[in-house]
Amino acid sequence: MTLSTADQSRLERFWQHCVTNQYFNIGYPESADFDYSQLHRFLRFSINNCGDWNEYSNYLLNSFDFEKDVMTYFSELFNIALEDSWGYVTNGGTEGNMFGCYLGRELFPDGTLYYSKDTHYSVAKIVKLLRIKCRAVESLANGEIDYDDLMAKITADQERHPIIFANIGTTLRGAVDNIATIQQRLQQAGIARHDYYLHADAALSGMILPFVDHPQPFSFADGIDSICVSGHKMIGSPIPCGIVVAKRKNVARISVEVDYILAHDKTISGSRNGHTPLMMWAALRSHSFADWRQRIHHSLEKAQYAVDRFQAAGIDAWRNENSITVVFPCPSQWIAKKYCLAISGDTAHLITTPHHHDNLMIDALIDEVITELETDAWRFGGAHVKQEGHERRPSHSARETCPRFDVI
Numbered sequence: 285m286t287l288s289t290a291d292q293s294r295l296e297r298f299w300q301h302c303v304t305n306q307y308f309n310i311g312y313p314e315s316a317d318f319d320y321s322q323l324h325r326f327l328r329f330s331i332n333n334c335g336d337w338n339e340y341s342n343y344l345l346n347s348f349d350f351e352k353d354v355m356t357y358f359s360e361l362f363n364i365a366l367e368d369s370w371g372y373v374t375n376g377g378t379e380g381n382m383f384g385c386y387l388g389r390e391l392f393p394d395g396t397l398y399y400s401k402d403t404h405y406s407v408a409k410i411v412k413l414l415r416i417k418c419r420a421v422e423s424l425a426n427g428e429i430d431y432d433d434l435m436a437k438i439t440a441d442q443e444r445h446p447i448i449f450a451n452i453g454t455t456l457r458g459a460v461d462n463i464a465t466i467q468q469r470l471q472q473a474g475i476a477r478h479d480y481y482l483h484a485d486a487a488l489s490g491m492i493l494p495f496v497d498h499p500q501p502f503s504f505a506d507g508i509d510s511i512c513v514s515g516h517k518m519i520g521s522p523i524p525c526g527i528v529v530a531k532r533k534n535v536a537r538i539s540v541e542v543d544y545i546l547a548h549d550k551t552i553s554g555s556r557n558g559h560t561p562l563m564m565w566a567a568l569r570s571h572s573f574a575d576w577r578q579r580i581h582h583s584l585e586k587a588q589y590a591v592d593r594f595q596a597a598g599i600d601a602w603r604n605e606n607s608i609t610v611v612f613p614c615p616s617q618w619i620a621k622k623y624c625l626a627i628s629g630d631t632a633h634l635i636t637t638p639h640h641h642d643n644l645m646i647d648a649l650i651d652e653v654i655t656e657l658e659t660d661a662w663r664f665g666g667a668h669v670k671q672e673g674h675e676r677r678p679s680h681s682a683r684e685t686c687p688r689f690d691v692i
């Protein structure tokens with residue numbers, strides 16, 4: 285690579301920026317404490333996993349063997365036999381959600397997709413792209429889907445083939461929709477198991493629940509038809525990625541024969557990243573089940589620590605069971621910006637991902653929120669009144685100008 289001196293120093297500045305901010309993240313659930321240095325040398329190859337890792341491909345630079353190991357791992361984690369499942373390493377949670385919804389729609393072309401209002405915004409793109417009829421369902425106060433409203437809407441729609449989009453850990457409040465309850469309610473309404481599809485969006489918590497003592501239901505044994513997890517969130521990866529696992533019999537419906545690569549393509553994209561399966565493989569091989577348990581336990585403890593500190597100061601912070609997402613009242617825009625927090629309505633959240641080995645950043649953020657509360661006219665709900673000597677802070681309501689993280 286030949287770069288001009290100016291370009292080289294530009295890269296150098298970006299390098300410094302990345303080094304400085306490597307562990308900045310407390311507002312989004314990305315683990316940053318990974319080390320894939322043993323894989324760096326593979327960046328010199330154009331690795332491409334186009335097609336199905338379970339088949340022969342005449343594109344020799346593929347990492348199919350590693351992808352197979354990754355999928356074996358996740359089929360075990362989510363309680364389905366490898367031969368009954370099929371899935372792949374995706375570009376992230378959104379692609380996994382799209383894959384799940386695609387399978388649901390192929391099974392029930394006229395079915396309506398039901399999702400709670402706390403669902404990740406990607407579902408809005410997905411229903412448009414796939415042209416699925418959809419219905420937003422109310423959420424309960426903790427962010428879980430409102431089961432009564434779900435059933436009321438299914439009944440009102442006279443929907444015989446609902447496609448349920450369940451959250452296993454919502455983005456903003458870490459809430460887990462109870463898929464056992466959903467299925468019970470569907471059964472009570474006379475909708476048989478083979479008449480609905482159940483996709484689980486487990487972008488973050490798919491890598492938490494399998495490792496805790498008392499998880500909410502999340503697996504194929506609990507009745508799901510497909511599940512996706514982001515790879516760059518709890519696991520951690522320099523390139524966004526994820527995994528999706530579905531039932532093999534449903535995937536068979538969407539398989540496309542590609543004669544020139546001698547393979548079947550069942551994935552959403554054509555060419556696929558061949559490096560991320562290597563990363564997922566290395567991450568899963570280098571930590572035992574006990575390591576993951578430990579790592580997740582540590583994050584959950586940090587989350588509880590944050591809740592306790594807020595509450596000790598009289599601030600109404602909380603978290604859902606088995607969640608590393610701590611919800612607290614929206615502070616000023618100044619703090620939200622400084623800590624890159626995601627804000628929704630009048631709440632903010634912090635996420636205790638595993639790279640917070642100590643409490644430094646958690647304490648710094650909580651200290652500032654408490655100080656602001658004590659010294660300012662800051663009120664719960666985010667309204668902010670100008671104070672002299674704080675000219676860097678906005679004089680208007682923080683809520684109006686907070687970087688909003690829209691949920692649909």
Ligand SMILES: *Cc1c(COP(=O)(O)O)cnc(C)c1O
Pocket residue numbers: 375376377378379381404406451453454455485486487488514515524525526
């Ligand atoms: C992050 C997230 C997604 C989207 O995942 P990407 O990997 O960013 O595409 C979907 N659903 C939930 C609940 C998420 O938290």
